[in-house]
Amino acid sequence: MPSTVAERLAQRILQDHHIQVSPPRLAIAAYVLATDDHPSADQVWERVKAELPGVSRATVYNTLNLLVEKSLLCEHVLAEGRRVYDANTERHHHFIDERTGRIENIPWGQLKVSGLEGLGGVKVSDYQVVVRGRRI
Amino acid sequence: MPSTVAERLAQRILQDHHIQVSPPRLAIAAYVLATDDHPSADQVWERVKAELPGVSRATVYNTLNLLVEKSLLCEHVLAEGRRVYDANTERHHHFIDERTGRIENIPWGQLKVSGLEGLGGVKVSDYQVVVRGRRI
């Protein structure tokens, strides 16, 4: 039973958050918590099936929702009905490649937004810049 | 046949863009091109049904797609699988009220984003700030 680094890390994280560990959850978490991609639920499913052929789609969806609920994962709806998962739970901005659809994180410090104080009558709790374009 | 200001304006706009005018299209365009709300397709449908009880959902969806295609309308996917339509086709930012879900436009000049030049290897074609919070 070769447990990878990602799996051991995932196991640790699940336990720390009082989430009962199981093979599907371990496989899902090991992938989704380690990747820099922004996979959709179905992409996670495809990926996890390679390792654990029996997992059902429902389990993947339910586990992702669980991880979001426990704040281990963020859910973004950035484009075209694509609900996407992101292990980076710190504040950051997003870049969407128009050609590939690929979503990348932009470190928080890299962009600065000014003028927010000028928004009258609103209490801002969060904001982000969404950049669209293409890699060259 | 009482034609409102919005309807006459919509008729004009449709004609100018070589879109054949019909009662459903007129009702849809009159509402969606005039409102400051960011209605979903179904919200448009509800609204239009009040005036034209017979319209089918499909016609509303198809007409909205047509208006987007003709660049009379923008489509945004800002939150929670909500595909939303916006008659403001100029660049602008968005504010999402977390309590009501209401989406408002923020004029382009009101916020400034700096640091975009520092994004290496990408050609930026568009960007916007998405602000979440609550009105007070």
Add this chain to the structure above:
DNA sequence: ATCGTTGCAAATGGTTTGCATTGGC
């Protein structure tokens, strides 16, 4: 008469839910 538009209903794609089964503790 033709072509575009409509309404209906069925198909689709992504996500959730119900339920009986399985497996940890």
Add this chain to the structure above:
DNA sequence: GCCAATGCAAACCATTTGCAACGAT
């Protein structure tokens, strides 16, 4: 033995599509 997690299939919701009927030109 009990409760939680799983797999499967059915349900669901928003959107799209196929098609026959209709209306304007």
